[in-house]
Amino acid sequence: QLARDLSDTQRKVADQSATLDNRLRPLEPQKVSLDGKEFQADPEEKRQFDAAMGLIRRGDFNEAVSAFTTFLTRFPASGYSDSVRFWLGNAQYGKRDYKGAIATFKAFVAANPDHPRAAESLLAIANCQIELKDTKSARKTLDDLQKAYPGSEAARAAKERAAGLR
Template identity: 55%
Template sequence: MRSSGLRSAAIAAALFCASLGAQAALFEDDEARRAILDLRQRVEAMRTQTDQRLTDDNAQLRRSLLDLQTQIEAMRGDMQRMTGQNEQLTRTLSELQQRQTDIDDRMKKSEPAKVSVDGREFTADPREKADFDAALGVFRAGQFAQAQTAFAEFVKRYPQSGYNASALFWLGNAQYATRNYNEAIANFRSMLSLAPDHAKAPEAVLSIANCQIELKDTRAARRTLEDLTKAYPQSEAAQAGRERLSRLK
């Protein structure tokens, strides 16, 4: 009987221990599941945070890229404006340089230059030279009335000109050709008074005598021719004057 009771007690003890072990195992499984759930929640939370951070970072990156693109476009626009301004400045500088060149050329053209007329050298303005040459061209074209006007205006316009002695000589010749003998004599004498050593001076004296002959003033013409041969004895005009004297009565 005792043996049977001991066995029953052992069996009961064994069952109790097994029950405790089962309970312990169940407890451990619950803890494990809770731990796993907790871990999953933490991982999910971390994943959510990571995704949000990535989303935020991507949004920030997109904003940064947009800002950078905007800055690049702004810089491109600035560069285009600067390029346009540089091109305009280059054109403006080129125009200013051309203007300066034109001004320099005009100044050079308007500057007095040395000229030589009838063996006399002097300084004359380009316009002054052009006006004299134009008047002389009119005379040589046989337009004596126009030449008379042109030389008279020249002497009036340029009273201090180095051309004046020559201008008076040609003015007298134009007046002789248009039979304005008294005016011609006056201008030939003005020319001789201004430049008695002029290359055309002997011709001017001979021309005065010719005007006096045309005016039938033989006595005055003879005196003039005698003065010519004395003042300019070696000139061709003096030789012509001697021949003219021999024919005067």
């Protein structure tokens, strides 16, 4: 009888431990891989980033700008921060805040020249300059892009875009 009681107690403790693990797991930091970078993110960080990206995908650029700005305020040292700045620039572009987008993309490239999206950011800057009818600056940005990231997809697009500006 004593052995059976001990066995039952051990099984109950194991079940409670498994239940507790299952309840706590969603609250623990998760390993994230984004834009060639791996880092730990707490679930709220991940949830807010995913929600902001959902706004971008739906084309709700006003709300996306707000969500990304809030994210950077709440999680300034987040592993998501670089990507958030890139997508913030895209959201600003989407809502036709070209000057704001240029500032965001320039700061992003200055801080992250080796980021996988740096070349794309320069192309976005040129697109903003074209929208602002600043073709001289756009030409220079497209030229800088081709020199800095010669093998990139963005450089190929920049070459085509520059040919269309002449």
